[in-house]
Amino acid sequence: MMPAGPVELLDYDVQPGTAGASGPSGGLVLLHGLGEDKSALQPLGARLCPAGSVAVYPSLRGHGKSPKPAWGYSPWDCAADLQRIADTLPSRLHLVGFSYGALVALATAIALGPRRVRSLVVLDQSFEARPAKAFAGGGGEVFRAELTYLKWGFDHRHLLFMAAGAGIPMLTVLASHSHVVPPGERGRMLASAGQRQMVRVLDTDHRGLVSDVPRLAALLEDFYLRTDLC
Numbered sequence: 001m002m003p004a005g006p007v008e009l010l011d012y013d014v015q016p017g018t019a020g021a022s023g024p025s026g027g028l029v030l031l032h033g034l035g036e037d038k039s040a041l042q043p044l045g046a047r048l049c050p051a052g053s054v055a056v057y058p059s060l061r062g063h064g065k066s067p068k069p070a071w072g073y074s075p076w077d078c079a080a081d082l083q084r085i086a087d088t089l090p091s092r093l094h095l096v097g098f099s100y101g102a103l104v105a106l107a108t109a110i111a112l113g114p115r116r117v118r119s120l121v122v123l124d125q126s127f128e129a130r131p132a133k134a135f136a137g138g139g140g141e142v143f144r145a146e147l148t149y150l151k152w153g154f155d156h157r158h159l160l161f162m163a164a165g166a167g168i169p170m171l172t173v174l175a176s177h178s179h180v181v182p183p184g185e186r187g188r189m190l191a192s193a194g195q196r197q198m199v200r201v202l203d204t205d206h207r208g209l210v211s212d213v214p215r216l217a218a219l220l221e222d223f224y225l226r227t228d229l230c
Contacts, residue, residue, distance in 0.1 A: 007084065008066075008067035009067075009081075009084055009085055010058045010059060010060070010061065010066045010067070010081050010082070010084075010085060011038065011058070011059045011064055011065040011066045012038060012056060012057060012058035012059065012085065013038055013042075013056070013057045014054050014055070014056050014057075015042070015045065015046070015049070015054065015055045015056075015057070016049075016051075016053075016054055016055075017049035017050045017051045017052060017053040017054060017055065018046065018049065018050070018051060019050075019051045020050075021046075021047060021048055021049050021050040021051070022048075022050065022221050022224075022225075023047075023048030023049055023050055023053070023094070023220065023221065023224055024048075024050075024053070024094045024118070024119060024224045024229040025050060025052065025053050025092065025229075026053055026090045026091070026092030026093060026094060026118065027053065027054050027055075027056055027089050027090035027092065027093045027094065028045055028048060028049045028053065028054070028055045028056065028093075028094050028096065029055075029056045029058070029082070029089070029093055029094070029095050029096065029105075029108075030042075030044065030045045030055065030056070030057055030096045030097075030098075030101075031058065031060065031095070031096065031097040031098065031101030031102070031104050031105050031108075032057075032059070032060065032063070032098060032099075032101050033098045033099030033100050033101050034063075034099060034100045034147070035063070036063065037059045037063050037064030037065075038057040038058055038059040038064055039057070039064075040098070040210070041057065041096065041098060041101075041210065042055075042057055043213045044096070044210065044213050044216060044217060044220075045057065045096075047213055047214070047217040048096075048217055048220060048221070053090075054090065056089060058081075058082065058085070060078050060081070060100075060101065060104060061073065061077065061078060061081055062143055062147070066081075068143070070143070071146060073143065073146050073147035073150055074150040075103045075104050075106070075107035075150070075151075075156070076107055076111075078104040078107070078108075079104060079107040079108040079110075079111045080111070082104075082108045082111075082112075083108075083111055083112065086112060086116070091116065092116075092118050093112070093116055093117050093118065094117075094118055094119045094120075094121075094224075094229065095108060095109055095117055095119070095120050095121065096120075096121040096123070096220070097120075097121070097122060097123060097125070098123040098124065098125075098209075098210050099123070099124060099125055099180060099206070100125065100147075100151055101123075101125075102122040102123050102124070102125035103125055103127070103151065103156060103159075105120060105121075105122065106120065106122065106127075106156070106159045106160065106163060107159060109163050109166075109168055110159060110162050110163060110166070113166060114166045114167050114168050117168055118168070118169075118229060119168065119169045119170070119171075119223075119224070119227065119229055120163060120168050120169070120170045120171075121170070121171045121172075121173070121220055121223070122170065122171070122172045122173070123173050123209060123210060123216075124173065124174055124175045124178050124180055124181055124206050124209050125180065125181065126152075126180050126181045126182070126185055127155070127156040127157045127159065127160060127185075128155055128156075128157060128185050129152065129153060129154055129155040129156075130152045130182075131152060131153050132152075133148065133152040134148050134149040134151075134152045134153045160192075160197070164194075164196060164197050167196070168196075169196050169223075169227040169229070170196065170197050170198070171198045171199075171200065171219070171220065171223040172189055172193075172197070172198070172199045172200070173199075173200050173201075173202060173209065173216065173219055173220075174186050174189065174199065174200070174201045174202070175201070175202060175204050175205050175206050175208065175209045176201050176202065176203045176204065177203075177204065177205040177206075177208075178205060178206045178209075179205070179206055180206050186201070196227075198223060198226075200219055202215065202216070202219070
């Protein structure tokens with residue numbers, strides 16, 4: 001059955017890299033958190049994306065000028081949105097996601113696979129189910145109700161194992177004072193770290209993690225160098 005109308009694509013910007021940046025070559029795709037848009041991680045991308053590469057900044061569905069359907073806000077819906085524009089992006093991709101964008105980045109890495117996704121950076125996102133945080137609103141807040149239910153209502157830890165099993169190098173950066181990742185889960189992430197799944201903790205809160213661009217960029221640069229991606 002053909003769709004009733006044309007599929008709307010994400011709104012996104014593509015910016016060329018700059019001389020002096022020491023991130024990975026190819027395409028650096030940076031995915032924002034809830035309530036933000038494509039501009040949120042541009043300072044980080046500008047710091048990391050080297051000359052000859054491009055930084056890609058999408059607004060996730062329901063955000064910015066991207067489509068706002070009534071339903072469909074699971075990480076897999078958002079990953080499909082990125083698949084729809086993948087043919088316009090470089091063949092070698094490095095994904096960086098913050099908060100809910102990190103869950104979307106993880107789902108996208110699994111969907112596109114290791115031939116396409118050469119690295120993954122997860123910034124302060126919980127992957128364990130926490131149903132008490134799921135929003136129970138209704139009426140005009142269907143968008144938020146579905147999105148938070150699909151974010152917090154399910155255990156997504158198996159996605160981390162799938163990415164590791166696919167051989168995608170991954171860095172997880174956690175905030176020591178995060179309201180998103182509780183101390184117990186942070187400890188379990190640290191305990192599961194390995195050579196291909198690095199975990200680092202910064203002494204800051206959830207928002208401070210991405211607002212301190214120089215400190216965060218230094219961690220990512222070290223990860224890219226250690227995994228020989230630059």
